[in-house]
Amino acid sequence: MPTSFDKISPTASLVTYARQFSDIPYAMEISELVKAQSVVEQYATNGVEELKYFAPVMEARYKALNWILATFDCRQIVELASGLLPRGMVMSEDPAITFVESDLPLMIEQKRAVVDRLVENRANLHFAAIDVTANPSQFPVNADYLRRGEPIAIACEGLLQYLTLHEKQQVFANVRQMLQPYGGVWITPDLTTKQRRSQLRNYHPAMERILQAIAQNTGRSTLDNSFENLEHMQQFVADQGFQLQSFAFTELLDQLSSLKRLGISPNSIKPLLAGTSIFALTLS
Ligand SMILES: C[S@@+](CC[C@H](N)C(=O)[O-])C[C@H]1O[C@@H](n2cnc3c(N)ncnc32)[C@H](O)[C@@H]1O
Numbered sequence: 619m620p621t622s623f624d625k626i627s628p629t630a631s632l633v634t635y636a637r638q639f640s641d642i643p644y645a646m647e648i649s650e651l652v653k654a655q656s657v658v659e660q661y662a663t664n665g666v667e668e669l670k671y672f673a674p675v676m677e678a679r680y681k682a683l684n685w686i687l688a689t690f691d692c693r694q695i696v697e698l699a700s701g702l703l704p705r706g707m708v709m710s711e712d713p714a715i716t717f718v719e720s721d722l723p724l725m726i727e728q729k730r731a732v733v734d735r736l737v738e739n740r741a742n743l744h745f746a747a748i749d750v751t752a753n754p755s756q757f758p759v760n761a762d763y764l765r766r767g768e769p770i771a772i773a774c775e776g777l778l779q780y781l782t783l784h785e786k787q788q789v790f791a792n793v794r795q796m797l798q799p800y801g802g803v804w805i806t807p808d809l810t811t812k813q814r815r816s817q818l819r820n821y822h823p824a825m826e827r828i829l830q831a832i833a834q835n836t837g838r839s840t841l842d843n844s845f846e847n848l849e850h851m852q853q854f855v856a857d858q859g860f861q862l863q864s865f866a867f868t869e870l871l872d873q874l875s876s877l878k879r880l881g882i883s884p885n886s887i888k889p890l891l892a893g894t895s896i897f898a899l900t901l902s
Pocket residue numbers: 623624626627628629630633634698699700701702703720721722725748749750751774775776777
């Protein structure tokens with residue numbers, strides 16, 4: 619049965635469209651397959667160029683998560699809210715890696731169909747319908763394709779900012795329950811403060827319009843759902859039994875291929891990336 623979370627799913631096409639201006643593998647193919655531009659047109663009523671500044675941020679987000687994933691070097695990866703991300707297709711090229719893509723039931727079926735169009739069937743690439751906020755948890759804790767005793771990396775980009783504090787709390791509990799028997803790390807850029815969301819809005823009127831359209835279409839305000847400040851965020855994470863390490867997005871500045879394609883200077887995008895981080899959370 620559809621839930622209020624399904625209203626978030628079309629935003630997966632929005633970020634997919636933004637990634638097509640980058641050199642991320644499969645980004646263009648996926649965007650064309652799902653006709654992402656037609657979804658973008660509903661959000662960016664002033665024209666799709668409105669997404670111009672969104673593109674490097676989404677590219678940085680994808681590459682930042684890959685960077686930290688590589689640092690932890692886990693061979694089992696469970697991705698939450700995969701949407702239309704190509705990470706599963708890219709990483710499962712290595713047969714030593716077990717990759718699980720997950721999302722809400724409708725979205726994960728759409729994703730499976732997209733993957734089927736682009737790559738051959740792979741025994742090490744799995745698809746699971748998971749509502750991350752479900753209680754009891756729907757995480758694949760006992761899945762036979764996962765190896766006990768080997769650490770897991772849980773990846774999640776672009777979801778937590780939509781969730782209320784209460785919903786986030788349940789996600790943290792579910793991740794904790796998954797990491798307990800395996801060990802490993804949860805990597806996400808999705809922890810954000812009200813100050814940071816305001817910085818994004820104030821960067822450019824186009825950015826503000828897109829964020830407003832997202833709030834209207836999803837029925838969820840990423841500003842209201844943000845942490846009050848850094849202390850609030852750190853306390854919340856500690857209260858859920860996690861330790862937090864953070865790494866700045868600006869480290870990725872020289873890897874952002876979309877800047878050149880869209881004619882954006884690295885200096886002008888710096889303020890948008892500054893203050894955004896990718897986090898590695900481990901059990902305390
Ligand atoms: C902004 S999109 C991000 C998708 C993808 N991670 C990316 O970066 O392209 C948000 C995603 O969260 C998924 N989602 C929304 N609510 C969810 C929930 N309760 N559990 C799991 N996934 C959810 C949506 O279906 C959608 O794919």
